[in-house]
Amino acid sequence: MQEKLIKLAELLLPNWEVNVQSIEVIQGGQMALVWKFMTDEGPKCLKRIHRPEKKALFSIHAQDYLAKKGMRVPAIIPNRDGHLYTKHGPFLFVVYDWIEGRPFDLTVSTDLQWIMRGLADYHTESIGYTPPPAAPVFSKLGKWPKHYIKRCQQMESWKLIAQKSPDDPFCQLYLNEIDSYISSGRSTLKLLQQSHYPEWVKQCKKQPNLCHQDYGTGNTLLSNDQIWIIDLDTTTFDLPIRDLRKVIIPLMGDTGTWDQELFDLMLASYEERSPLTSEQKNVMYIDMLFPYELYETASERFGRKNDIMPEELMAAFQYEERKKEQLSQFL
Structure with missing residues (x-):
């Protein structure tokens, strides 16, 4: 090969x-x-x-x-x-x-600050990009409601798969607990539709910024005291907080808890370069409420057919509870 x-x-x-x-x-x-x-x-x-x-x-x-x-x-x-x-x-x-550099370590606060500032720069510097006529516009602006609905439907459909394995501890745990999280996902959709989201989308369509969509340690490098961003293959127009959620929530999920100090550091570092209004932060908190980490854990088992231990599913349920408790205070 x-x-x-x-x-x-x-x-x-x-x-x-x-x-x-x-x-x-x-x-x-x-x-x-x-x-x-x-x-x-x-x-x-x-x-x-x-x-x-x-x-x-x-x-x-x-x-x-x-x-x-x-x-x-x-x-x-x-x-x-x-x-x-x-x-x-x-x-x-x-x-x-070819960019020579070292990857960032998100357990180091200075590296984390680099990452978040670089993300803010990516969002602000990309305003003004217009694809050529041969390249159709690739945008997720306004598509979050469909995104929520699809994932709730998938979590419902996975119940049918789980019901076929009554002796499987993972499947039984899923069936016992998932309904409240599907309900929570649908409640998050209602909150989003009632928030500043529709107006922000309308504003952003007039002067959109790019979202990287796969931002993190694998696609950033520190070189000569500067952050470099690589692998833009999945970049799209969307609200900047889409990238914030995709960076912050998985990192919190990896720790298994909600680290408010870590969250504050990441958001503050981002806002050094690109401040968010209170209305925009509220939309971000709502989006973060959706049970993304739980969805990904279930998808690994039911969608990708990988062996996932029931302990991992229980950890995802517990993380979603902690996250919801913390974010609800901000809304």
């Missing part, structure tokens, strides 16, 4: 004006293909964008916009024809600058 991937890179790289000295496969899975190759101008990255072409075009041009604006994302190197990508088969391939 390694030899095949090296040959694929050797086939593709002549599309760019680069003097290739060596090629190394960094990621060779079904989802991501990434090569690091050395040139006389330093290391570069060849990547296969594993997204449908139109969505790939949206993220490629977004990254080019941000890099040219001075945002710390890897600059895209055009091919010999001046295009930002080369198409091979159904996929688009892109060459970037």
Whole structure:
């Protein structure tokens, strides 16, 4: 497989004006293909964008916009024809600058502050991006209600699966406890619809910002005392608090409790660069109320068919209770 991937890179790289000295496969899975190759101008990255072409075009041009604006994302190197990508088969391939740096450690408060400030910069600097005509707008603005409804329906449907395994402790625990959390998810939907969310969406559509959607330690690096953001493949237009929730809630879930001091540090670091109004924070608290971590735990078992211990499900139930208790004080 390694030899095949090296040959694929050797086939593709002549599309760019680069003097290739060596090629190394960094990621060779079904989802991501990434090569690091050395040139006389330093290391570069060849990547296969594993997204449908139109969505790939949206993220490629977004990254080019941000890099040219001075945002710390890897600059895209055009091919010999001046295009930002080369198409091979159904996929688009892109060459970037390779960023050397160290990953952040979210157990270290200074690293956590770096991460949150970088996220705020990503949101503010991306305002003004307009995809080219060939790239349809990729947006989740206004789609949260459907997002909630779909997940509540899935949690309901998983009850049918659990009922087929009466001797399975995980399934029995799920059946005993899940109804109140499905009800909580539907209550969160009502709170969202009654909040500032619809008005904020309307405002944001006039001047949208990008959300990374996969922001965290795997897609950020510290290099020369600067934060660099990589892997923009899933970037989309949405309210900035979508990224905040996707960073904060899983981190809290990993600790198994609600750490208010940690939460305050993360939010304060973000607001150093991009303050939120009280109405906007209220929408964020409502979104965080939804039982996302419980949903993900159940999805691992019923959706992805992985072995998950009942203790993990119980921990998810307990975390959702602690989270709800804390967030309810803010609303």
